[in-house]
Amino acid sequence: MPEHPANEGSLCPKGNAALEIVYNEDRLLYPMKRSGNEWTSISWDEALKLVSKGLGRAIKNSGPDFVGFLSSSKCTNEENYLIQKLARSLGSRNVDNCARLCHAPSVVGLNRTLGAAGMTNPIPDLANSKCVFIIGSNLAENHAILSRWIHRAKDSGAQVIVADPRLTHTAWLADLFLQLKPGTDVALLNAMMKVIIDEDLIDKAFISKSTKGFEDLVKAVNDYTPEKAAEITGVPAVDIIRAARMYAKSPASAILYSMGITQHTSGTDNVQSVANLALICGQMGKEGAGVLPLRGHNNVQGACDMGALAEFYPGYRKSDDPETAKFFGQAWGIASLPAGRGLTATEMIDAACEGRLKAMYIVGEDPANSDPWSSHVKDCLENLDFLVVQDIFMTATAQLADVVLPAASWAEKEGTYTSTERRVQWSNRAIEPLGEAKSDLEIVNKVANSMGLKFDYPDATSVLAEINSLVPTYKGITLERLGIGGLIWPCPSTDHPGTPILHSAGFKLQDGRALIAPVQYKPAAENTWTEYPLILTTGRISVHFNAGSMTRRSPSLMERAPNLFVEINPGDAAPMKIEDGDSVEVSTERGTTVALARVTDSVKPGVVFMPFHYPGTNFLTTDARDAEAKIPEFKVAACKISRRD
């Protein structure tokens, strides 16, 4: 649609291959059950009976907290709302979604510092920016549409800074490229803040009027001289100083970040550091500025808004607050909803291993490929008494299930999605569901009914109406109002135009002030040592999507990137006699995987890179987690590489 405000009709390669995924011959078309390694097609009636029996038995024998639900950030808002409602109505606190693996630190860190977790400014607003600072994001490959807005900013004189351990396609956009060591972001950001404070480039009026905690920050960053940060990060001190001046002196600077910031044991610290930098420079609440966390799935923002998270009910109402359980109990007509934080997606895997979880209902997620240390994940899921998986393909996770329910793809259903820029948009149904597949909304409704719950939602609009009444930021978002481009939340009433730029009139925290929450640099969980001398960092490439269950089935995309590869610096490759295209073994303490070597200068000596779209990569990654947000450290693991012969 050329009239769409963010994409103007353009598409990334995955979008251009979408039909190959919808009409793929591997699509699940019938409910199936497994006995041993044999799969048999069954009727919906039988499937629903098996699901209600399997989940019901775990609840009856062990209790509702022995059942876990994984919702999907690829599903609609309405579906996510229903899945968390199903879990909590059954008495289980354990509902989460894969935002845990990508932006959980943003939810925690930005809610704490800014009072709202989301991109502060919409995508087209980037064109107004005079300095774009991209840290830990390869947006040229993963959010290709953003590059058009960054180019437009550059057309009107903006400068672009890119910080990344790899020379990526995004670095091609940069005027200044900072190639830092994986996991050293806090040191870089603290040093930049020290330069900005020392050179008096701070926004004093903004700091005194709209923030708290600046004095603590001054003390906390005092030790981070550019020279010291250069030692930690590997970025020359002059470049740190230049970046700090470019960012602080520009009239409108935006910070963009994604998984390179969040997927660390210091993920929450990294996010807070990013927010601190924006706050002391007053780059908030105005055009061309802000903090922009770029989401990985189409509806990560929406799934979190809808409360498909262990620590939040819909609208980010804290699940450990007794008032929350009371509020939703009244709204849903349930006497006692479970209060307290549930297990997160990654903790559910542990619990399955240790017998603290007996049954799981997984919707549109593939933890057996997408979670770290995947061999361990598979063992854990096999330990469950009952597993039901609902997906469009027979994923690695679905293969471990007792019952598989065929879901309709996005083209076969309707509902709202909330994009990375908080833009709530209605998606129309284009075709009828293939085979006997049903929309996730219909399936969850039927499962709830078969478990004895009175769910009566004939369509997405009926769920949206309930969301309108319970989530204040979505109150004014109704189907009639959602034209092309939708509405950007908060939209508190039906005559409200939406709020493209957050924080322009203060912050939704105590006294309306943002919190500057200083952090100290902490090294990554895994260190290299003689046995495992290289740092393995992971990420994405342009033609694949996440764990690849969809894109690895598209011929157009697969012919462009068929094999798992590992990027290695020529200086590391030469002593091991590894040449470009050689088949090599990459090992960590958790396992070994085979990949093709790509000998390239785009990674520094001592660092290797692998994309996680192929099953092999997460065999290697560590499940060490951020203490607060529980995100695993996908971005740093100690590894070794050897030739296969």
Added chain:
Amino acid sequence: MMRVYVDINRCIGCRSCEVACKRVHGGKGHVNVHITEDRASVPLFCHHCEEAACTMACYSGALAKDGERTSFSLDKCTGCGLCRLACPFGVVWTDKLAHKCDLCAPNETPTCVLTCPAEALSNDYEVALKRARARAGRATILGGKR
């Protein structure tokens, strides 16, 4: 029908044009994105040359000039492969029969231009000119830096 201009400053090597071209041409794409080691990338496809060597080599008349466009008629193609040998840029292919960029005729705008996320492809001569001038101006101000 206008030619397609490529701005390598803008190309991010995402290969969306490749996949889109393949999608609208029945599974045979006519664009190849070449990516260099330093991440410069450029989509390569038919230049629609004013004096097109492929049309001169094509004895059956399948390849011919049609205004600015170098058109191709599948019905007349014999699959001899001379066009592939004649093209100085390697952007005419033969897979039994020849295939190459047709600028998505009869559509006003080629699909690659519509789909390019980075606006690296355009079919507006004025846009291409304006960008080149702006870049030259910036380079002068910044003392030779892009």
